[in-house]
Amino acid sequence: MAYLSKSPWILHYDASSCNGCDIEILACLTPRYDVERFGIINTGNPKHADILVITGGVNEQNRSVIQNLYDQMPHPKVVVGVGICACTGGIFKECYNIAGGVGEILPVDVWVPGCAARPEQIIDGIVKALGILEQKRADMSRAEAGA
């Protein structure tokens, strides 16, 4: 049934972010926003995570790390890019070591622009991602039933 969207566990990865968006994500966990009300937990473990939240433009060194983290997450899973750097590379786009946005290497489901993205926006993005997560789970169980 629909338990997945009631207990989304988040894996947060900082792909060369300036720490601006990271502290906004952590602000979501604090008493003011308290996303644990919705069952959201910040895990450090890709094997337990449902949502991969990435901040910052991807650089050439952590390209393989992000791919690896994504591959280790069990299906169904969604990716949320937080901040303008994660979306396009932002002001670092032209740097020689920056690959660009997260979209360069992963299929991103939700974009949360902003510099830095506000906690309200991030929560909105996660909630939007939950709908996509639920859709993916339905597709997965349909594929299993068909197979």
Add this chain to the structure above:
Amino acid sequence: MNTILTAIAFLILAPVIGVLVTGVDRIITARMQGRVGPPVLQPFLDIAKLFEKERVGVWQAPAVLIFLHLAFMVVTGLIFFGGGDLLLAIFALTLSEVFLVLAAYSTRSPYAHVGAGRELIQLIAVEPVIILTAVGFYEVTGSFAASDIMNFSGLPVILLPGIFISVVCILTFKLRKSPFDLSTSHHAHQELVKGVMTEFSGSTLGMVEIAHLYEIVILLGLVYLFFVGNPILGVLAIIIVYFLEMLADNSTSRVKWLPALRGAWIITLILGGGNIIALSLL
């Protein structure tokens, strides 16, 4: 007949009670931190979700071992609440823990291996107290059978105060709460990732969580045993002890493994051992 009924009641009700206890735990923890906290049934939602997820694993061994971990946890509860031998229940509990450690070792992840090593150290720290508890109950009631202890009319805690305090200290290890959450990284996720549970995902992790629900009920049953003559006092004791565990959980950070081991053994020797010696002298 009565004991069979309690055993069946344990089998069905333990996960429900476990979910409620952990759910209230999470809410009170959140309130202590100035937050609102998740709904009471959040632990149930988490477990239900885990069974919806894909199980990632290179091979089957960890899942089988985790199933044995859950199975022996249930067996422990059936022996304990079915009025069986207290020592047998303790050995079944240890066997269950050993299966969890074996499962973590079989995953070949360095994080899981560190967690498994620490879990073994915790087992070594905790085991003497639990065996002394059984010995203490034997000294007081003259029997190792849980049914005889449950029919005891007095309050064992009056004769076993030292052992009771050491059991309360040991519960922090067993409930995987700070400062003794060395093996699972209960709050500080990034240091050890998730210790023994690092490599488990989907339904395998769900089985670990269910086993933990059973474990909580068994441990709270052990606390109740100290107040067996007076049910109201027993329930009150369980609530107070669990609240103290939550308070310790939220007000302490993790200790290293050596102080944890030393602390547990010093408490065991002085309070537990002293209590047993005093009992035998009486």
